[in-house]
Amino acid sequence: MTVRSAAQEDIDAIAALELEAFPEDAWTPEYLQVAIEGKMPTVRILVAEDDSGTVVGHALVSVVYEIAELQRIATAAERRRRGIGGELLVASIDIARSEGAERLLLEVREDNASAIAFYDRAGFVEIDRRERYYRDGATGIVLAMEFAGSSGSPD
Numbered sequence: 322m323t324v325r326s327a328a329q330e331d332i333d334a335i336a337a338l339e340l341e342a343f344p345e346d347a348w349t350p351e352y353l354q355v356a357i358e359g360k361m362p363t364v365r366i367l368v369a370e371d372d373s374g375t376v377v378g379h380a381l382v383s384v385v386y387e388i389a390e391l392q393r394i395a396t397a398a399e400r401r402r403r404g405i406g407g408e409l410l411v412a413s414i415d416i417a418r419s420e421g422a423e424r425l426l427l428e429v430r431e432d433n434a435s436a437i438a439f440y441d442r443a444g445f446v447e448i449d450r451r452e453r454y455y456r457d458g459a460t461g462i463v464l465a466m467e468f469a470g471s472s473g474s475p476d
């Protein structure tokens with residue numbers, strides 16, 4: 322398994338993962354194209370590729386000064402619980418830290434138990450709740466990971 326930067330030829334695979342993981346608001350191939358072409362300078366898209374060259378997961382992290390946001394992370398449904406999400410997360414954290422972020426933020430649906438367990442295991446902590454954050458009225462939980470050794474001052 323390899324985690325690497327996404328390229329043009331990954332767009333269809335990422336779009337399929339988006340539809341599977343986020344059917345309500347999947348990113349389109351057109352949107353992904355713009356991001357992969359580098360027209361969104363704060364955005365990095367990663368893919369996890371298995372030994373046969375199949376894309377089995379993706380993540381998107383954006384970094385703006387000291388704040389990084391994990392906007393997406395997903396593993397192909399039939400490949401979950403095998404460490405792929407963990408590897409994508411580690412790679413996303415590496416990018417965030419290397420670009421100078423001091424914390425990594427994300428929003429997760431209150432009813433997404435798998436993702437909440439995943440983030441909890443990784444060490445994220447809840448910092449806020451946003452009522453009716455999602456289109457269907459679901460609450461969003463804001464989670465954060467502070468990077469040790471960053472130059473930011475403690476809260």
Ligand SMILES: CC(C)(COP(=O)(O)OP(=O)(O)OC[C@H]1O[C@@H](n2cnc3c(N)ncnc32)[C@H](O)[C@@H]1OP(=O)(O)O)[C@@H](O)C(=O)NCCC(=O)NCCS
Pocket residue numbers: 342393394395396397400401402403404405406407408427428429430433434435436438439440442
């Ligand atoms: C969240 C997600 C990316 C995790 O990917 P993954 O490849 O299954 O993650 P990993 O195998 O690296 O899991 C690491 C650990 O997280 C925890 N975890 C992951 N999924 C879990 C689940 N369904 N239930 C309980 N714990 C879970 C476990 O501690 C797991 O370690 P273990 O398998 O040794 O017990 C995946 O479930 C997914 O794609 N979900 C749909 C998309 C999504 O909701 N993304 C997040 C949006 S905010």
